[in-house]
Amino acid sequence: MNRTITVRPGLRDIPQGRLGMWLLIAGELVIFGAAVVSYLLMRIRYPEWGEQAQYTSTALGALNTFVLLTSSFFVVKAHKASLAKDSKNVVRFLSLTLLCGLIFLIVKGIEYSTEISHGFTLRSPGLVDSGQGVASLFWMYYYLMTGLHGLHVLAGMIAIFVVMLQVRKGKYFHRVELAGMYWHMVDLIWIFLFPLLYILK
Amino acid sequence: MYKKNTDENGLGHEVPVPKEMDYHGHPNYNMIYLTLIVLLGISLLGDLMPAKSLLIALVFGTAIIKAALVIRNFMHLKYENLFLWIISIGAVLFILLAFFWGMYPDFPLVKLELAPK
Amino acid sequence: MNIAHHEMSFWRRYIFSTDHKVIGFQYLITGLIMAAIGGYLAYVFRYNLAFPAESIPLFGSLGPKEYNAFITSHGAIMIFWVAMPLLLAALGNLLIPTMIGTDDMAFPTLNMLSYWFFFLSAIVLLLSFFVPSGPFDGGWTLYPPLSADAYINTEPDIWKSFMTGGTLIILALALEFVSMLMGGINFLVTTINKRAKGMTLLKMPIVVWFINFAVIDFMFSVGPIIAGAFMLLLDRVAGTGFFDAYRGGDPVLFQHMFWFFGHPEVYVLLFPSLGVIAEVISTFSRKALFGYKFIIKASLIAIVLSVVVWAHHQFIAGIDPRMATFFSIGTILISIPFAGIMLSYIATLWGGNIQLKVPMMWALGFIAIFLVGGLTGLYLGSDTFDIYVHDTSFVVAHFHYTLFPITFFGFFAAFYYWFPKFTGRMYNTVLAKIHFWFTFIFFQGFAFPIFFLGLDGQHRRINDYSAFDSLMSSWHISFRQFATISAIILILSQFIFLFNLLKSLRSGKKSEENPWKANTLEWQTTSPPPHGNFVKYPQVYRDPYDYGNPDMKEDYLPQNKVI
Numbered sequence: 101m102n103r104t105i106t107v108r109p110g111l112r113d114i115p116q117g118r119l120g121m122w123l124l125i126a127g128e129l130v131i132f133g134a135a136v137v138s139y140l141l142m143r144i145r146y147p148e149w150g151e152q153a154q155y156t157s158t159a160l161g162a163l164n165t166f167v168l169l170t171s172s173f174f175v176v177k178a179h180k181a182s183l184a185k186d187s188k189n190v191v192r193f194l195s196l197t198l199l200c201g202l203i204f205l206i207v208k209g210i211e212y213s214t215e216i217s218h219g220f221t222l223r224s225p226g227l228v229d230s231g232q233g234v235a236s237l238f239w240m241y242y243y244l245m246t247g248l249h250g251l252h253v254l255a256g257m258i259a260i261f262v263v264m265l266q267v268r269k270g271k272y273f274h275r276v277e278l279a280g281m282y283w284h285m286v287d288l289i290w291i292f293l294f295p296l297l298y299i300l301k
Numbered sequence: 302m303y304k305k306n307t308d309e310n311g312l313g314h315e316v317p318v319p320k321e322m323d324y325h326g327h328p329n330y331n332m333i334y335l336t337l338i339v340l341l342g343i344s345l346l347g348d349l350m351p352a353k354s355l356l357i358a359l360v361f362g363t364a365i366i367k368a369a370l371v372i373r374n375f376m377h378l379k380y381e382n383l384f385l386w387i388i389s390i391g392a393v394l395f396i397l398l399a400f401f402w403g404m405y406p407d408f409p410l411v412k413l414e415l416a417p418k
Numbered sequence: 419m420n421i422a423h424h425e426m427s428f429w430r431r432y433i434f435s436t437d438h439k440v441i442g443f444q445y446l447i448t449g450l451i452m453a454a455i456g457g458y459l460a461y462v463f464r465y466n467l468a469f470p471a472e473s474i475p476l477f478g479s480l481g482p483k484e485y486n487a488f489i490t491s492h493g494a495i496m497i498f499w500v501a502m503p504l505l506l507a508a509l510g511n512l513l514i515p516t517m518i519g520t521d522d523m524a525f526p527t528l529n530m531l532s533y534w535f536f537f538l539s540a541i542v543l544l545l546s547f548f549v550p551s552g553p554f555d556g557g558w559t560l561y562p563p564l565s566a567d568a569y570i571n572t573e574p575d576i577w578k579s580f581m582t583g584g585t586l587i588i589l590a591l592a593l594e595f596v597s598m599l600m601g602g603i604n605f606l607v608t609t610i611n612k613r614a615k616g617m618t619l620l621k622m623p624i625v626v627w628f629i630n631f632a633v634i635d636f637m638f639s640v641g642p643i644i645a646g647a648f649m650l651l652l653d654r655v656a657g658t659g660f661f662d663a664y665r666g667g668d669p670v671l672f673q674h675m676f677w678f679f680g681h682p683e684v685y686v687l688l689f690p691s692l693g694v695i696a697e698v699i700s701t702f703s704r705k706a707l708f709g710y711k712f713i714i715k716a717s718l719i720a721i722v723l724s725v726v727v728w729a730h731h732q733f734i735a736g737i738d739p740r741m742a743t744f745f746s747i748g749t750i751l752i753s754i755p756f757a758g759i760m761l762s763y764i765a766t767l768w769g770g771n772i773q774l775k776v777p778m779m780w781a782l783g784f785i786a787i788f789l790v791g792g793l794t795g796l797y798l799g800s801d802t803f804d805i806y807v808h809d810t811s812f813v814v815a816h817f818h819y820t821l822f823p824i825t826f827f828g829f830f831a832a833f834y835y836w837f838p839k840f841t842g843r844m845y846n847t848v849l850a851k852i853h854f855w856f857t858f859i860f861f862q863g864f865a866f867p868i869f870f871l872g873l874d875g876q877h878r879r880i881n882d883y884s885a886f887d888s889l890m891s892s893w894h895i896s897f898r899q900f901a902t903i904s905a906i907i908l909i910l911s912q913f914i915f916l917f918n919l920l921k922s923l924r925s926g927k928k929s930e931e932n933p934w935k936a937n938t939l940e941w942q943t944t945s946p947p948p949h950g951n952f953v954k955y956p957q958v959y960r961d962p963y964d965y966g967n968p969d970m971k972e973d974y975l976p977q978n979k980v981i
Contacts, residue, residue, distance in 0.1 A: 130641025133397040144409040173334040234666035295360035406738035
């Protein structure tokens, strides 16, 4: 159990669940990456987006980063417990993960409602009418990327919930790792969205 | 612990080792979590940076280190076959760089003149 | 080894089946039905183009808007709902497990889900024919601002904008990509993880390699278009302005996102087809495939190159001229690996004991037609020439010379080659040969004249040239009519195929296990393969193309045969 592995496994030895999940993650990363790349290009093109980014709350963004990192930690703990077929601990850590996901979504909701109350919506008609059409594009990208990410958080939570129910019955322990990998991917994307949307002003 | 999923002739497929379980090693998760949180703290110190380029270097530097920690340890890529490295890191980065590079001259270098409504 | 599934109900067995062969047939049938729809659309607008004043038999009259809607739907259907399911999904599902010697896909349920997503996408697309505004008419490339629909932007009405052809086609495309992504992940995992004993990577048949290459190319290029489709949907439904220049968005961004996927998509279709041709040519030349490793390496190079050539579709979109030069060079470079692959195929024929059976005829026809398409691709890849012929019929002729052999010659080669295996019956060879000659000749008659019309400036999206005197000389008109009549005969000759298919399914004579005396694993089981494909899992000892071995009595040596 404690021996570190020096030999890399062969191509065929990768469990098919892990292999499939990695391929899915690669595909998802390209989808998100494409959105991020187009955001970056536009960000370089329009330096005035920096002003708009002032309105995103770094504190809430940092809180959300913290929450997601913590949830990733819980998932990996659950994975470790799943190896010992310790269904009680798995369920405990997975519910903590779900709690973190929920906190993330609530914080996101608070952010969204503040921004919407400032008039920054998907279309930001106020900005467009005052001749700041370019500024409204920033908010479109903001909602596109955080919204898409939020949907993935939701999907990950559903996956984790389903796996949790199965593990409670003592079945499919290996799925903890797979759902966990998906969750880590969600975390990974957020790690990059955080500086892009919240820190750089 | 890592068991090779083959029979004595080195041929796979017929020996159903419980593959999913205990396929890779485990790093010290607590330490990694701690590092991640510290890095998050560092990335928030951007306001102290004297220049914008330094700020960008700091935030993206920490983000990349965080991502690497998550991928290598939490997702256990550091114990994985090279193929998964190529697929999930190499190919994705290559694709995104190609995409960025092919579009770069068309967006940042071109000032858009707004059409009258 | 055989798990008894006989007690399954009809629905579980044939409709919501998780068996890879049933799913393969589902893809096949859906693809053929969509091909019939696409062919019908082609007939309608070709007829309109040749005889603009006349009413079209079996349809009625067609205006310019419907003409554009029909060519848009024809393009989208033929590429995404015919070529993708037939070449990638159906062939992948049928061939991968049988050729690598395993019982089923790695994730059977995901496989089923993938088909039903695909089915849903086809339904959503067909729905666009029944909404009030009709199917989308802005070209299959969905360029904004035509696709971002300016009216709906100002006052978004979600339901109203959902029920337009544009929204439905974008939605259908997104669903189709999701479906193919699921199927593709399944193919890759199956190939990597479930190969038979002794089946090392370099003992896999080329077609298995190539389907997986297609999947890899698809998986890594489809991200931008999924993101782009999502943005376009938001533009239409929620009134955002990602591609609205007034709000700082940029329509060229969508063009980049589309073609970043759209160009590799050509190779996604080409790879499975080329793989089929490799199998057929090697089998019917009774000779090992020339340069097996070279073919694999060349295709790897082609995959890498395929994601850095996309902007050659956008030379007149106002992209940076320096980049245009780069993309021209990249485009011409990518023809080198493919030329190498084609030369390997021709070298396989050299000195072989060629048997001109039906699949072989399709394979040779593929090579002949595809070479013309590839060579005109070189013209179009160079930006100087492309600017001149952009959006003319020259481009149309070029991509029909590439995509028609890829989709139909590749598919029919596969169909006539593996039909005895997967149905257990033999087709009528004479009818199949007539089908081949009609398709081959009338395809040329349809596509070749269009090159000249295009060089004279005939635009892709105009149906009536009576206002353009320079395009109304007698030879222009007769070329247009000649192309149309050929196209109609081409479409009609597919009924020979349909008749042959149905008749063989009903009363074809029983086929042997290995009618072509081929080496690969799928021929070493019964026809059709049982549930689970093999009664006893094969053990592989040698390369897939061991033909004409002088030490053996027969000229072939199956991969799993113990000497």
